[in-house]
Amino acid sequence: xxxxxxxxxVELKLDPRELRFGAPLEDSGVxxxxxxxxSVLLGERGVRVSQEELxxxxxxxxxxxxxxxxxxxR
Amino acid sequence: MSHSDNNGPAAVICGLGTARPDSxxxxxxxxxxxxxxxxxIRSRTGIASRxxxxxxxxxxxxxxxxxxxxxRTGDGGRVDALVLATITPDHRCPAxxxxxxxxxxxxxxxxxxxxxxxxxxxxxxxxxxxxxAARTARRVLIIAADRIPSLVNPQDRATxxxxxxxxxxxxxxxxxxxxxxxxxxxxxAADGRDGSAIVAPHGGFLTMRGPETxxxxxxxMSEASVSAAEAAGxxxxxxxxxxxxxxxxxxxxxxxxxxxxxxxxxxxxxxxxGNTSAASIPLTLAxxxxxGRLLPGHRVxxxxxxxGLTWGAATVVWPALSPxxxxxxxx
Numbered sequence: 001x002x003x004x005x006x007x008x009x010v011e012l013k014l015d016p017r018e019l020r021f022g023a024p025l026e027d028s029g030v031x032x033x034x035x036x037x038x039s040v041l042l043g044e045r046g047v048r049v050s051q052e053e054l055x056x057x058x059x060x061x062x063x064x065x066x067x068x069x070x071x072x073x074r
Numbered sequence: 075m076s077h078s079d080n081n082g083p084a085a086v087i088c089g090l091g092t093a094r095p096d097s098x099x100x101x102x103x104x105x106x107x108x109x110x111x112x113x114x115i116r117s118r119t120g121i122a123s124r125x126x127x128x129x130x131x132x133x134x135x136x137x138x139x140x141x142x143x144x145x146r147t148g149d150g151g152r153v154d155a156l157v158l159a160t161i162t163p164d165h166r167c168p169a170x171x172x173x174x175x176x177x178x179x180x181x182x183x184x185x186x187x188x189x190x191x192x193x194x195x196x197x198x199x200x201x202x203x204x205x206x207a208a209r210t211a212r213r214v215l216i217i218a219a220d221r222i223p224s225l226v227n228p229q230d231r232a233t234x235x236x237x238x239x240x241x242x243x244x245x246x247x248x249x250x251x252x253x254x255x256x257x258x259x260x261x262x263a264a265d266g267r268d269g270s271a272i273v274a275p276h277g278g279f280l281t282m283r284g285p286e287t288x289x290x291x292x293x294x295m296s297e298a299s300v301s302a303a304e305a306a307g308x309x310x311x312x313x314x315x316x317x318x319x320x321x322x323x324x325x326x327x328x329x330x331x332x333x334x335x336x337x338x339x340x341x342x343x344x345x346x347x348g349n350t351s352a353a354s355i356p357l358t359l360a361x362x363x364x365x366g367r368l369l370p371g372h373r374v375x376x377x378x379x380x381x382g383l384t385w386g387a388a389t390v391v392w393p394a395l396s397p398x399x400x401x402x403x404x405x
Contacts, residue, residue: 037288037324040292043289051285
Protein backbone atom coordinates (compact mmCIF):
# COMPACT_ATOMS: atom_id res chain seq x y z
CA UNK A 1 0.00 0.00 0.00
CA UNK A 2 1.23 3.48 -0.82
CA UNK A 3 2.47 5.77 1.91
CA UNK A 4 -0.12 8.36 0.84
CA UNK A 5 -3.11 6.13 1.50
CA UNK A 6 -1.61 4.78 4.70
CA UNK A 7 -1.14 8.33 5.99
CA UNK A 8 -4.73 9.20 5.10
CA UNK A 9 -6.11 6.13 6.83
CA VAL A 10 -4.01 6.76 9.93
CA GLU A 11 -5.36 10.31 9.95
CA LEU A 12 -8.81 8.70 10.07
CA LYS A 13 -7.57 6.75 13.11
CA LEU A 14 -7.70 3.39 11.38
CA ASP A 15 -5.14 0.90 12.63
CA PRO A 16 -2.64 0.01 9.85
CA ARG A 17 -2.29 -3.49 11.33
CA GLU A 18 -6.00 -4.09 10.74
CA LEU A 19 -5.89 -3.18 7.04
CA ARG A 20 -6.59 -6.06 4.63
CA PHE A 21 -5.24 -5.16 1.21
CA GLY A 22 -7.25 -7.41 -1.09
CA ALA A 23 -10.36 -7.81 1.04
CA PRO A 24 -13.58 -5.76 0.99
CA LEU A 25 -13.04 -2.33 2.52
CA GLU A 26 -15.35 -2.99 5.45
CA ASP A 27 -12.97 -5.75 6.61
CA SER A 28 -10.37 -3.03 7.17
CA GLY A 29 -12.81 -0.80 9.05
CA VAL A 30 -13.30 1.45 6.01
CA UNK A 31 -17.07 1.96 6.01
CA UNK A 32 -19.10 4.19 3.70
CA UNK A 33 -18.62 7.20 5.95
CA UNK A 34 -14.86 6.64 6.00
CA UNK A 35 -14.90 7.04 2.21
CA UNK A 36 -16.63 10.40 2.65
CA UNK A 37 -14.07 11.33 5.30
CA UNK A 38 -11.34 10.29 2.89
CA SER A 39 -12.79 12.55 0.19
CA VAL A 40 -12.70 15.46 2.65
CA LEU A 41 -9.02 14.77 3.39
CA LEU A 42 -8.22 14.49 -0.31
CA GLY A 43 -10.05 17.78 -0.88
CA GLU A 44 -7.72 19.42 1.65
CA ARG A 45 -4.84 18.19 -0.53
CA GLY A 46 -6.36 19.79 -3.61
CA VAL A 47 -7.80 16.57 -5.04
CA ARG A 48 -11.52 16.36 -5.81
CA VAL A 49 -12.92 12.83 -5.80
CA SER A 50 -16.58 12.10 -6.47
CA GLN A 51 -18.65 9.76 -4.33
CA GLU A 52 -19.11 7.57 -7.40
CA GLU A 53 -15.35 7.18 -7.82
CA LEU A 54 -14.95 6.32 -4.17
CA UNK A 55 -17.86 3.89 -4.20
CA UNK A 56 -16.28 2.10 -7.18
CA UNK A 57 -13.24 1.23 -5.07
CA UNK A 58 -14.45 -1.84 -3.22
CA UNK A 59 -11.11 -3.07 -1.92
CA UNK A 60 -8.17 -1.35 -0.28
CA UNK A 61 -6.10 -2.31 -3.32
CA UNK A 62 -8.49 -0.51 -5.68
CA UNK A 63 -8.71 2.46 -3.35
CA UNK A 64 -4.92 2.62 -3.16
CA UNK A 65 -4.66 2.66 -6.95
CA UNK A 66 -7.31 5.36 -7.32
CA UNK A 67 -5.79 7.59 -4.62
CA UNK A 68 -2.28 7.20 -6.06
CA UNK A 69 -3.54 8.08 -9.56
CA UNK A 70 -5.40 11.12 -8.36
CA UNK A 71 -2.62 12.42 -6.10
CA UNK A 72 -0.03 12.02 -8.86
CA UNK A 73 -2.27 13.85 -11.32
CA ARG A 74 -3.29 16.76 -9.12
CA MET B 75 -21.30 34.86 4.77
CA SER B 76 -22.33 37.91 6.71
CA HIS B 77 -22.02 39.22 10.20
CA SER B 78 -23.10 42.38 11.94
CA ASP B 79 -20.65 44.90 13.27
CA ASN B 80 -22.13 47.85 15.05
CA ASN B 81 -21.71 50.04 18.05
CA GLY B 82 -24.92 49.29 19.94
CA PRO B 83 -25.04 47.25 23.13
CA ALA B 84 -23.75 43.69 22.97
CA ALA B 85 -25.93 40.64 23.60
CA VAL B 86 -24.76 38.97 26.80
CA ILE B 87 -25.82 35.47 27.81
CA CYS B 88 -27.26 35.56 31.34
CA GLY B 89 -29.61 32.57 31.55
CA LEU B 90 -29.72 28.96 30.40
CA GLY B 91 -32.30 26.21 30.66
CA THR B 92 -33.02 22.87 29.04
CA ALA B 93 -35.77 20.34 28.48
CA ARG B 94 -34.36 16.87 28.03
CA PRO B 95 -36.95 14.13 27.76
CA ASP B 96 -36.22 11.22 30.08
CA SER B 97 -37.10 8.44 27.64
CA UNK B 98 -34.36 6.97 25.51
CA UNK B 99 -34.58 5.01 22.27
CA UNK B 100 -31.52 2.78 22.14
CA UNK B 101 -29.70 1.36 19.14
CA UNK B 102 -30.96 -2.04 20.20
CA UNK B 103 -34.53 -0.73 20.01
CA UNK B 104 -34.22 0.33 16.37
CA UNK B 105 -31.49 -1.75 14.74
CA UNK B 106 -33.74 -4.69 13.85
CA UNK B 107 -36.18 -2.53 11.92
CA UNK B 108 -33.31 -0.93 10.02
CA UNK B 109 -31.65 -4.23 9.14
CA UNK B 110 -28.36 -3.29 10.76
CA UNK B 111 -26.62 -4.01 14.06
CA UNK B 112 -26.48 -1.74 17.09
CA UNK B 113 -22.71 -1.54 16.56
CA UNK B 114 -23.25 -0.42 12.95
CA ILE B 115 -25.32 2.53 14.15
CA ARG B 116 -22.85 3.39 16.90
CA SER B 117 -19.82 3.29 14.61
CA ARG B 118 -21.43 5.55 12.00
CA THR B 119 -23.00 8.11 14.31
CA GLY B 120 -21.43 7.97 17.78
CA ILE B 121 -24.98 7.68 19.10
CA ALA B 122 -26.02 5.02 21.61
CA SER B 123 -29.50 6.34 22.40
CA ARG B 124 -31.80 9.22 21.54
CA UNK B 125 -33.90 11.41 23.81
CA UNK B 126 -37.58 10.96 23.04
CA UNK B 127 -40.46 12.92 24.55
CA UNK B 128 -43.48 11.09 25.90
CA UNK B 129 -46.46 10.62 23.61
CA UNK B 130 -48.42 13.83 23.34
CA UNK B 131 -45.58 16.16 24.33
CA UNK B 132 -45.43 18.98 21.82
CA UNK B 133 -42.69 21.30 20.64
CA UNK B 134 -44.39 24.03 22.67
CA UNK B 135 -44.30 21.85 25.80
CA UNK B 136 -40.54 21.35 25.46
CA UNK B 137 -40.03 25.03 24.67
CA UNK B 138 -42.01 26.16 27.72
CA UNK B 139 -40.05 23.85 30.02
CA UNK B 140 -36.68 25.06 28.72
CA UNK B 141 -37.80 28.68 28.60
CA UNK B 142 -39.09 28.65 32.17
CA UNK B 143 -35.81 27.22 33.43
CA UNK B 144 -33.78 29.79 31.52
CA UNK B 145 -35.89 32.60 32.94
CA ARG B 146 -35.38 31.26 36.48
CA THR B 147 -31.61 31.12 36.00
CA GLY B 148 -31.42 34.54 34.34
CA ASP B 149 -31.01 37.86 36.07
CA GLY B 150 -34.73 38.19 36.72
CA GLY B 151 -35.20 41.13 34.38
CA ARG B 152 -38.15 41.58 32.08
CA VAL B 153 -37.90 39.82 28.73
CA ASP B 154 -38.87 42.03 25.80
CA ALA B 155 -38.98 39.47 22.97
CA LEU B 156 -39.03 35.72 22.33
CA VAL B 157 -37.44 33.96 19.37
CA LEU B 158 -38.24 30.27 18.96
CA ALA B 159 -35.89 28.38 16.65
CA THR B 160 -37.71 25.34 15.36
CA ILE B 161 -38.52 23.45 12.18
CA THR B 162 -41.10 21.31 13.94
CA PRO B 163 -43.74 23.86 14.94
CA ASP B 164 -46.93 22.43 16.38
CA HIS B 165 -49.08 23.95 13.63
CA ARG B 166 -48.64 25.40 10.17
CA CYS B 167 -50.49 28.40 11.54
CA PRO B 168 -50.15 30.03 13.98
CA ALA B 169 -46.48 30.02 14.89
CA UNK B 170 -45.61 28.19 18.09
CA UNK B 171 -43.81 31.10 19.79
CA UNK B 172 -46.80 33.29 20.75
CA UNK B 173 -48.42 30.42 22.63
CA UNK B 174 -45.13 29.63 24.34
CA UNK B 175 -44.78 33.27 25.40
CA UNK B 176 -48.30 33.25 26.79
CA UNK B 177 -47.66 30.07 28.79
CA UNK B 178 -44.48 31.63 30.16
CA UNK B 179 -46.44 34.62 31.43
CA UNK B 180 -45.10 36.88 28.69
CA UNK B 181 -48.19 37.83 26.66
CA UNK B 182 -47.80 40.92 24.56
CA UNK B 183 -44.10 40.70 23.75
CA UNK B 184 -43.06 40.06 20.14
CA UNK B 185 -42.76 36.30 19.69
CA UNK B 186 -42.12 34.40 16.49
CA UNK B 187 -40.72 31.18 15.06
CA UNK B 188 -37.44 31.12 13.17
CA UNK B 189 -36.79 28.24 10.77
CA UNK B 190 -33.09 27.66 10.13
CA UNK B 191 -33.02 23.95 10.98
CA UNK B 192 -29.93 22.83 12.90
CA UNK B 193 -28.43 26.33 12.54
CA UNK B 194 -31.51 27.84 14.20
CA UNK B 195 -29.85 28.68 17.50
CA UNK B 196 -27.15 30.78 15.82
CA UNK B 197 -29.71 32.56 13.63
CA UNK B 198 -31.82 33.26 16.73
CA UNK B 199 -28.80 34.61 18.57
CA UNK B 200 -28.16 37.01 15.69
CA UNK B 201 -31.78 38.18 15.68
CA UNK B 202 -31.63 38.73 19.43
CA UNK B 203 -28.30 40.53 19.14
CA UNK B 204 -29.84 42.74 16.46
CA UNK B 205 -32.84 43.57 18.65
CA UNK B 206 -30.49 44.48 21.48
CA ALA B 207 -28.05 46.46 19.33
CA ALA B 208 -30.98 48.42 17.85
CA ARG B 209 -32.33 48.98 21.38
CA THR B 210 -35.60 47.34 20.34
CA ALA B 211 -35.19 45.00 23.31
CA ARG B 212 -32.99 44.90 26.38
CA ARG B 213 -33.54 41.24 27.11
CA VAL B 214 -34.50 38.43 24.72
CA LEU B 215 -35.49 34.84 25.43
CA ILE B 216 -34.18 32.46 22.77
CA ILE B 217 -35.56 28.95 22.71
CA ALA B 218 -34.40 26.17 20.38
CA ALA B 219 -36.85 23.27 20.32
CA ASP B 220 -37.13 20.48 17.80
CA ARG B 221 -38.79 17.10 17.48
CA ILE B 222 -37.15 15.86 14.28
CA PRO B 223 -38.13 12.21 14.94
CA SER B 224 -41.68 13.32 14.08
CA LEU B 225 -40.43 13.91 10.50
CA VAL B 226 -38.41 10.72 10.13
CA ASN B 227 -39.27 7.46 8.41
CA PRO B 228 -38.43 4.90 11.11
CA GLN B 229 -37.21 2.50 8.41
CA ASP B 230 -34.76 4.94 6.80
CA ARG B 231 -31.31 4.03 8.02
CA ALA B 232 -29.89 7.35 6.73
CA THR B 233 -32.01 9.41 9.14
CA UNK B 234 -33.79 7.25 11.71
CA UNK B 235 -30.69 6.55 13.84
CA UNK B 236 -29.70 10.20 14.10
CA UNK B 237 -32.30 12.30 15.77
CA UNK B 238 -33.40 12.93 19.34
CA UNK B 239 -35.82 15.45 20.80
CA UNK B 240 -35.17 18.31 23.17
CA UNK B 241 -35.15 21.99 23.81
CA UNK B 242 -32.82 24.53 25.33
CA UNK B 243 -33.13 28.22 26.00
CA UNK B 244 -30.85 31.17 26.55
CA UNK B 245 -31.63 34.59 27.99
CA UNK B 246 -29.50 37.33 26.48
CA UNK B 247 -29.45 40.89 27.79
CA UNK B 248 -27.94 44.18 26.72
CA UNK B 249 -24.41 44.59 28.01
CA UNK B 250 -20.88 45.62 27.19
CA UNK B 251 -18.82 44.15 24.37
CA UNK B 252 -16.07 41.96 25.71
CA UNK B 253 -17.87 41.30 29.00
CA UNK B 254 -18.22 37.67 30.12
CA UNK B 255 -21.13 36.18 28.21
CA UNK B 256 -20.99 38.82 25.45
CA UNK B 257 -21.41 37.32 22.00
CA UNK B 258 -18.75 38.10 19.43
CA UNK B 259 -19.59 38.66 15.75
CA UNK B 260 -21.95 35.95 14.51
CA UNK B 261 -21.26 34.51 11.05
CA UNK B 262 -24.34 33.32 9.15
CA ALA B 263 -24.82 31.94 5.67
CA ALA B 264 -27.28 29.99 3.54
CA ASP B 265 -27.25 28.46 0.07
CA GLY B 266 -30.50 27.12 -1.30
CA ARG B 267 -28.86 25.77 -4.44
CA ASP B 268 -28.05 22.63 -2.48
CA GLY B 269 -31.26 22.67 -0.46
CA SER B 270 -32.50 19.35 -1.81
CA ALA B 271 -29.76 17.58 0.17
CA ILE B 272 -32.00 17.67 3.27
CA VAL B 273 -35.76 17.96 2.68
CA ALA B 274 -39.00 17.15 4.49
CA PRO B 275 -41.91 17.90 2.12
CA HIS B 276 -45.37 18.69 3.44
CA GLY B 277 -46.86 15.41 4.54
CA GLY B 278 -43.71 13.44 3.74
CA PHE B 279 -40.68 12.08 5.52
CA LEU B 280 -37.33 13.77 5.92
CA THR B 281 -34.80 12.65 3.33
CA MET B 282 -31.09 13.34 3.42
CA ARG B 283 -28.31 12.72 0.92
CA GLY B 284 -25.85 11.50 3.51
CA PRO B 285 -22.43 11.75 1.82
CA GLU B 286 -23.16 15.21 0.39
CA THR B 287 -24.51 16.43 3.72
CA UNK B 288 -21.44 15.09 5.52
CA UNK B 289 -19.05 16.84 3.14
CA UNK B 290 -20.94 20.12 3.19
CA UNK B 291 -21.27 20.05 6.97
CA UNK B 292 -17.54 19.59 7.45
CA UNK B 293 -16.59 22.23 4.90
CA UNK B 294 -19.12 24.85 5.94
CA MET B 295 -18.66 24.50 9.69
CA SER B 296 -14.90 24.67 9.24
CA GLU B 297 -15.13 27.81 7.09
CA ALA B 298 -17.58 29.52 9.43
CA SER B 299 -15.48 28.64 12.48
CA VAL B 300 -12.38 30.21 10.95
CA SER B 301 -14.36 33.34 10.04
CA ALA B 302 -15.98 33.72 13.46
CA ALA B 303 -12.68 33.22 15.28
CA GLU B 304 -10.97 35.78 13.05
CA ALA B 305 -13.81 38.27 13.51
CA ALA B 306 -13.43 37.89 17.27
CA GLY B 307 -9.67 38.38 17.01
CA UNK B 308 -8.97 34.84 18.19
CA UNK B 309 -6.60 32.23 16.84
CA UNK B 310 -8.12 28.75 16.73
CA UNK B 311 -5.47 27.71 19.22
CA UNK B 312 -6.95 30.29 21.63
CA UNK B 313 -10.29 28.48 21.69
CA UNK B 314 -10.84 26.63 24.96
CA UNK B 315 -14.02 24.87 23.93
CA UNK B 316 -15.25 24.14 20.43
CA UNK B 317 -18.99 23.41 20.36
CA UNK B 318 -20.16 22.20 16.96
CA UNK B 319 -23.77 21.27 16.27
CA UNK B 320 -24.02 17.67 17.38
CA UNK B 321 -25.00 16.19 14.02
CA UNK B 322 -22.91 13.06 14.09
CA UNK B 323 -19.78 12.31 16.13
CA UNK B 324 -17.85 11.60 12.95
CA UNK B 325 -18.75 14.97 11.45
CA UNK B 326 -17.46 16.59 14.64
CA UNK B 327 -14.26 14.54 14.39
CA UNK B 328 -13.77 15.57 10.76
CA UNK B 329 -14.27 19.28 11.57
CA UNK B 330 -11.86 19.03 14.49
CA UNK B 331 -9.35 17.39 12.15
CA UNK B 332 -9.84 20.01 9.45
CA UNK B 333 -9.40 22.89 11.91
CA UNK B 334 -6.38 21.13 13.47
CA UNK B 335 -7.92 21.43 16.92
CA UNK B 336 -7.14 19.08 19.78
CA UNK B 337 -9.82 16.53 20.58
CA UNK B 338 -9.85 17.96 24.11
CA UNK B 339 -11.05 21.32 22.77
CA UNK B 340 -14.24 19.85 21.30
CA UNK B 341 -17.33 19.23 23.40
CA UNK B 342 -19.44 16.22 22.47
CA UNK B 343 -22.95 15.57 23.72
CA UNK B 344 -24.56 13.25 21.23
CA UNK B 345 -24.01 9.74 22.59
CA UNK B 346 -27.03 9.67 24.91
CA UNK B 347 -29.42 12.18 23.28
CA GLY B 348 -28.73 12.04 19.53
CA ASN B 349 -28.87 14.96 17.12
CA THR B 350 -31.36 17.37 18.68
CA SER B 351 -31.27 19.84 15.76
CA ALA B 352 -31.41 23.50 16.84
CA ALA B 353 -31.23 22.53 20.52
CA SER B 354 -27.96 20.64 20.26
CA ILE B 355 -25.54 23.51 20.89
CA PRO B 356 -27.26 24.91 24.01
CA LEU B 357 -27.92 21.39 25.31
CA THR B 358 -24.20 20.72 24.97
CA LEU B 359 -23.30 24.02 26.65
CA ALA B 360 -25.64 23.23 29.55
CA UNK B 361 -24.40 19.69 30.01
CA UNK B 362 -20.74 20.72 29.81
CA UNK B 363 -21.34 23.55 32.29
CA UNK B 364 -22.95 21.15 34.70
CA UNK B 365 -20.29 18.45 34.43
CA GLY B 366 -17.33 20.83 34.59
CA ARG B 367 -16.05 20.57 31.02
CA LEU B 368 -17.10 24.18 30.39
CA LEU B 369 -16.00 26.82 32.88
CA PRO B 370 -16.49 30.58 33.27
CA GLY B 371 -13.87 32.40 31.23
CA HIS B 372 -13.53 29.68 28.62
CA ARG B 373 -13.36 31.03 25.09
CA VAL B 374 -16.11 29.18 23.26
CA UNK B 375 -16.44 28.79 19.50
CA UNK B 376 -19.83 27.47 18.35
CA UNK B 377 -20.71 26.37 14.84
CA UNK B 378 -23.69 24.76 13.14
CA UNK B 379 -24.87 23.44 9.81
CA UNK B 380 -28.28 22.30 8.71
CA UNK B 381 -31.02 22.06 6.14
CA GLY B 382 -31.41 25.02 3.85
CA LEU B 383 -28.56 24.71 3.51
CA THR B 384 -27.73 26.99 6.42
CA TRP B 385 -24.61 27.35 8.50
CA GLY B 386 -22.87 29.72 10.87
CA ALA B 387 -20.56 30.24 13.80
CA ALA B 388 -20.22 32.50 16.84
CA THR B 389 -17.92 33.13 19.76
CA VAL B 390 -18.54 33.86 23.42
CA VAL B 391 -16.48 33.98 26.59
CA TRP B 392 -18.48 31.73 28.85
CA PRO B 393 -20.12 33.60 31.76
CA ALA B 394 -20.32 32.57 35.40
CA LEU B 395 -23.56 30.79 36.15
CA SER B 396 -24.08 29.63 39.71
CA PRO B 397 -23.95 25.89 40.46
CA UNK B 398 -27.61 25.93 41.48
CA UNK B 399 -28.45 27.61 38.19
CA UNK B 400 -26.61 24.92 36.29
CA UNK B 401 -28.28 22.15 38.23
CA UNK B 402 -31.61 23.75 37.41
CA UNK B 403 -30.63 24.19 33.77
CA UNK B 404 -30.01 20.52 33.05
CA UNK B 405 -32.72 18.92 35.15
